[in-house]
Amino acid sequence: MSRLAVIGTGVIGNGWIARALAQGWDVVAFDPAAGAEARTREAVARAWPSLERLGLAEGADPERLAFADSLEAAVANADLVQENVPERLDLKREILAALDAAAPAGVIIGSSTSGFKPSDLQRDCTREPGRIVVAHPFNPVYLLPLVELVGGEATTADHLARAEARYRELAMRPLVVRREIEGHIADRLMEALWREALHLVNDGVATTEEIDAAVVYGCGLRWSLMGTFLTFHLAGGEQGMRHMLEQFGPALKLPWTKLEAPELTDTLIDRVVEGCEHQAAGRSIDALESRRDEFLVRLLALVEEYWPESEGLEGRL
Template sequence: MSHQLAVIGTGVIGNGWIARALAQGWEVVAFDPDPSAETRTRVFVENAWPSLTRLGLAESASLDRLRFADSLDAAVANADLIQENVPERLALKRDILANIDAAAAENVIIGSSTSGFKPSDLQQACTKAPGRVIVAHPFNPVYLLPLVELVGGTDTQADQIDTAQAHYKALAMRPLVVRKEIEGHLADRLMEALWREALHLVNDGVATTEEIDAAVVYGCGLRWPLMGTFLTFHLAGGEQGMRHMLEQFGPALKLPWTKLEAPELTDELIDRVVEGCEHQAAGRPVVELDRRRDDFLVELLDLVQKYWPEAEGLEGRI
């Protein structure tokens, strides 16, 4: 049985959803008011297709299963799942989600790709079936990275989250149900903490962007794909595990090493960050860096699957 995904907004994230759904054999109907949207989307998907092919395509996967609708109502008319990806402006998202809610059948889940807003805030202008409007936050590149954070709002029922989990699993994703609404959800809050520290280190002249990236790539970053934060520290405690680690290193948490607030984005800091990144890119266009990243992720995902094929004890939550 064929599934149909409606994608509203076709920027980098929206196009990532499109590529993933096509690779899984879904029909995709997209809507974006930009006249150049369809051309950009088809170029994006064609560029992603080699990596998706290496990762493994569904038997019915085809680029021909994508079409663009001429209106939002037409895009969502027969959808089994709807994904909203418009810019991160709350008023805009509320307006678009209210229009989608009014147009779509009331049993269809509407996922927002928002990286920061809470679902209860997104549901406020929806009057038909607000509970089915949830956060479904993916990670770039969406067509390769499997995590999607699912967050329900005030009006969301447990069965709606269950339905959402089933749909995203059918897209070969790993849904992580976030227990409580919180700005930034889970993963982005963790990434933002590292990002703030990195900006401070650049701003204070402690390190360049390249040196900070090297510290992640050749240090902590190598452990994170397998163990994440907590299990990594559990091993740091030796045979006694986390309890010994906290007893030994816990007092250091009180030391004023960390910078909890981001530094002011002065022109000088912006220039340092931009110049550092341009030095690292070494003149290579973004499309070339995208392909290099994708090739790496395909191989890395094979390793993750080999060593952590299923998160034991987390069935139904991830």
């Protein structure tokens, strides 16, 4: 029976907990914040209907969650450790060093960091620094299967292979990043779009709702199946990517996009906040999350239909 230790139970930590429970794992969590256990159990209860629709593994049960009274107790018998403390490098180094000292030998310790490089995270670990890897998921973790795995200077191919195997047991789709870089892969892509979206709002070109509509009804639909490169490959017609680059490549030199984010002035902040509140139309965050999860469950079924394991795609992602 597999056991996941989760250190830090915010949105991401609770997402890992719900996913592991749905896959039939035991979970032991540790978070010193007041009321953490109650908030986690509420989060699991909210996620469970979507996980039931997606399909539960044998033995899946929210009651297989326990809270430990110390970090050391949480990891004592873990098969995988997931760190989710706030995104502060000094704090993560401190916690990861403690986890490295306490976790059973050979157990992979994944950090959910969205930006830090694993070599920086491993710096204070003296026992098995190579087992500290970036294991960056996407919200909601209990539904979205991508996890970016990144090794640091001390990480070997064996460490990454064992990490990949463990996260596949959680029904994740591991993407092993070839070399460490701040922000990994997916967040760097999302940040580029986010910066451009902020410029469009700041310059009065579009509202938040109009920008979201451009993604939802345009590129976002194609990206769900093909991503960026294969989408542009089709844009080249019968000659594919080569023709697309020959025809549209020169436009990349035009000043269409802005690499730096705009200054977050009070005016820009107000525009973005007011736009999002208009889009939310009075719906609570819980209501919006439920709507998102229902959509994702249905979309994931369609994605799996078009990316079947039987076609040999498993292993590439």
